[in-house]
Amino acid sequence: xxxxTQSSRYLVKRTGEKVFLECVQDMDHENMFWYRQDPGLGLRxxxxxxxxxxxxxxxxxxxxxxxREKKERFSLILESASTxxxxxxxxxxxxxxxxxTDTQYFGPGTRLTVL
Amino acid sequence: xxxxxxxxxxxxxxxxxxxxxxxxYSSSYSPSLFWYVQHPNKGLQLLLKYTSAATLVxxxxxxxxxxKKSETSFHLTKPSAHMSDAxxxxxxxxxxxxxNNDMRFGAGTRLTVKP
Numbered sequence: 001x002x003x004x005t006q007s008s009r010y011l012v013k014r015t016g017e018k019v020f021l022e023c024v025q026d027m028d029h030e031n032m033f034w035y036r037q038d039p040g041l042g043l044r045x046x047x048x049x050x051x052x053x054x055x056x057x058x059x060x061x062x063x064x065x066x067x068r069e070k071k072e073r074f075s076l077i078l079e080s081a082s083t084x085x086x087x088x089x090x091x092x093x094x095x096x097x098x099x100x101t102d103t104q105y106f107g108p109g110t111r112l113t114v115l
Numbered sequence: 116x117x118x119x120x121x122x123x124x125x126x127x128x129x130x131x132x133x134x135x136x137x138x139x140y141s142s143s144y145s146p147s148l149f150w151y152v153q154h155p156n157k158g159l160q161l162l163l164k165y166t167s168a169a170t171l172v173x174x175x176x177x178x179x180x181x182x183k184k185s186e187t188s189f190h191l192t193k194p195s196a197h198m199s200d201a202x203x204x205x206x207x208x209x210x211x212x213x214x215n216n217d218m219r220f221g222a223g224t225r226l227t228v229k230p
Contacts, residue, residue, distance in 0.1 A: 004158070031216070040124070042205060042220035043159075056216060090158060101147045101166040101209070104218070106158035 003027070004107035006091050012113045019078040021110050023091030030096030032074035033104065034058075034066060037088040046089075049074055050096065081114045088112075117142040119208045121221035129229045134178075134193040136224045138206035141187065148189045149207040149218075150180055159205065165189065176200070201228045 007022035025032065031050050035043040035058075045058030047066040055066050063085060067075045074093075078085055088111050092104040122137040140148060147166045151159040163174025170182040176199075180191045189206060206221040 009156075033216070040222050042222045044220075045216070045218075048216040050216070058216070092159075101164070101211075103149075103161050103164065104159075106151075106160070108156070108158045 004091055004093055004105050006089075006107040006110050008110050009108060010111050010113075012115065013078075013081050014115055015082060017078075017081050017114075019081050019112065019114075021076040021078075021089055021091075021112070023074045023076070023093075023107055024072055025074075025093040025105070026072065027093065027095075027105070028071065029093040029105075030071075031094045031102070032068065033092040033094075034064075034074065034076045035090045035092065036060065037090055037109070043090065046076065081112075083114050086112060086114045117144075117146060117208045117210055117217070117219050119206050119219050119221040121204075121206050121224045123224050124222065125225045125227070127227040127229060128196045130198055131195050134191070134196045134200065134226065136191040136204050136206075136226065138189045138191065138221060139187055140189060140206070140208045142208055142210060144210045147209045147211070148180075148182060149209065150174065150178070150189075150191050151205045151207060152202050153205065153223075154202045162191070162204075196226075196228045198228050198230065201226055 004025045034046040049055045049068040065077045091107040094102040094104045119140045149164045150162040163172045165182045173179045209218040
C-alpha cells in the first residue's frame with residue numbers, strides 16, 4: 001500500500017514565524033501535491049511538483065513556497081505565518097503520466113493554527 | 116475550465132437505508148471523475164473513479180456511481196448505509212492534463228448515519 005506521511009498532525013505557531021510542513025511518500029511517485037482544506041471550500045491546490053527540484057504554482061500559492069530536493073520528500077514552507085493561514089494542510093502523491101486519470105494518495109493532514 | 120458542484124452539504128440517513136450523494140460537473144474536455152472519502156482526522160481515500168470506460172463504476176465498501184454525460188452528473192450511491200459510512204465525501208473532476216495537476220474538488224458532503 002502507498003503510504004504518505006506528514007511530519008505533524010497538529011501544529012501551533014505564532015504570527016510571523018517560519019513554518020515547515022514535511023511530507024514523505026514511499027512508493028516512488030513522480031508527482032506530489034500540497035493542498036489546503038477549509039470548510040465549505042473543499043481542497044485547493046497550493047503547489048505541485050512533478051519531479052525533483054521542479055514545481056508549479058497551484059491556485060493559491062501566495063504566502064507559500066515549496067522544496068523538493070529528493071523524490072520522496074516534498075516540503076511546504078510558510079515564510080511568515082499569518083492568521084489567515086490557519087487551516088488543514090494535506091499532502092498527496094501520484095504515480096504520474098496518466099492524463100488526468102491518476103489516483104492521488106493522501107497523507108493524514110496537518111492542522112495548523114497560527115495565533 | 117472545469118468545476119464540480121456537490122448539491123448537498125449535509126446528508127443524513129438511517130442505517131440500512133440507501134445513500135445518494137449528488138455531484139454535477141462542468142468540463143471543457145472529456146473528464147475523469149473521482150469520489151474520495153475522508154473519515155474524521157484522516158486523509159482522503161479513493162472510493163472510485165470514472166475514466167471513460169464503463170459508465171457505471173463500482174468502488175470500495177459497496178459504493179457505486181454512474182456517469183451521465185447528458186446530465187453532467189456523477190452521483191454516488193450505496194444500497195444500504197452502515198454506521199462506518201459516516202464521513203465527508205468529495206467529488207472531483209480532472210481534465211486530461213499530463214501531470215494530473217488540475218483536479219477540481221467539490222466543497223464536500225458530510226454524511227451522517229443514524230442508528
